[in-house]
Amino acid sequence: MNENAIEGRNVIIEAFRGGKTIDKLYVQDGLKDYTISTILREAKKHGTYVNFVGKDRLDSMSETGKHQGVIAIVAAYEYASVGDILEKARQNNEPPVVFILDGIEDPHNLGAIIRTANLSGAHGVIIPKHRAVGLTAAVARASAGAINYTPVAKVTNINKTMSELKDAGMWFVCADMGGDRMYDLDLTGSIGLVIGNEGDGVSESVKKNCDFIASIPMKGDIDSLNASVACGILAYEIVRQRIAKGAKYEK
Template sequence: MRYEELTIEGRNAVLEAFRSGRTIDKLFVLDGCQDGPVRTIIREARKYDTIISYVTRERLDQLSITGKHQGVIAYGAAYEYAEVEDMLAAAREKGEAPFLILLDGIEDPYNLGAIIRTANLAGAHGVIIPKRRAAGLTAAVARTSAGALNYTPVAKVTNLVAAIESLKKQGMWFVCGDMGAEVMYKVNLKGSIGLVIGNEGEGVSKLVREHCDMIASIPMKGEIGSLNASVAAGVLAYEIVRQRMEG
């Protein structure tokens, strides 16, 4: 399901968006504005764990498309988020071992879109992203995914480590891409697998890495430090595909 509107402006429109159950990624509120309608909107936002940013009027004016924001602007998701359970159910229906891609703080929407596209082509059953400090499903992500968002579900979780631990109880193994580890060709990536890809700058966070079962590195022959996050995701995803095809 695609939402037709990404930027929602004005008090009534934003409040109705929350009350209708539309997924709102971020709410911008005029700093210091505490009247009744705005307090109601903030209360709704907290109920849905939406990220709230208090900003200046100048910032709101910059973000505004209509010029009639009334002190509030919301960013809605370009596409509806899925549940992790939906992804596991899809794998069961296909008679396949689950294959999920988890992103630890990917902030560039173009990287996110490219990874969703790769996930679709590699046969992954879904992509999991964290709620905070990460790109959401914006128009730029939808565009870069080249239509893959219509077919590959994306779930948003509050805590990536908790999601990993929950999925481990359901028989999944987790591998993260990192430098200086066992070369990916030597790591057993068959079966129910979750591939964890790290942030563009710092890579996979220490806490998430500690909860992974395996670490796999991509062989590097050149002089520069590392691959772009979406390229690394593609290389590792297709090593999983290769090993699955071997049976």
């Protein structure tokens, strides 16, 4: 059972109305009474992702045995906005560096990426609302405290957000084996680093929205790196190139 889960109809309604950020809502398929309708209205109002599942699935998730047809996963930390991330860069008088995560599902990967973002000087992380892990307690632990200093924004549509950031002068590079060597690309300036799903990589629609595709040179018997490791390698190539242009990174 997820340690950030809450169960029961009234508890979940009050969580919504009390301003809690609910990442995911699991609702028993086929329930259509007034209270369930109220919960679904609140979910729609707050942009919460709803999963309709069978009773057996809810029973297996439940710790109390009294879920009443609904279980919600509450975010352990508050989300920032994309504007907050850009404002952080402006306050530091630096060109924005943002990590865009296209469907990272493993909380340990997300936590490690948030940690890398903090230590490499990135100004924030952007994740999608759907089909991705949110800010759970496990993510917070894996970030080793970096979650307290690194803004994480959750958006409905990654491609739309990228287009808006392009209009603001940002360009994007994604990690993919079929791209140019990362050493041959100019990774300075206002940049978004796009990291894909652990199994499928960067989706085709997001890849088409990127300006460059960067590959990490590899010599071995397998063909891919862990998502958070790939992110770390590319992030520090960005750091290396910025230092070469005079940026300061020492504490």
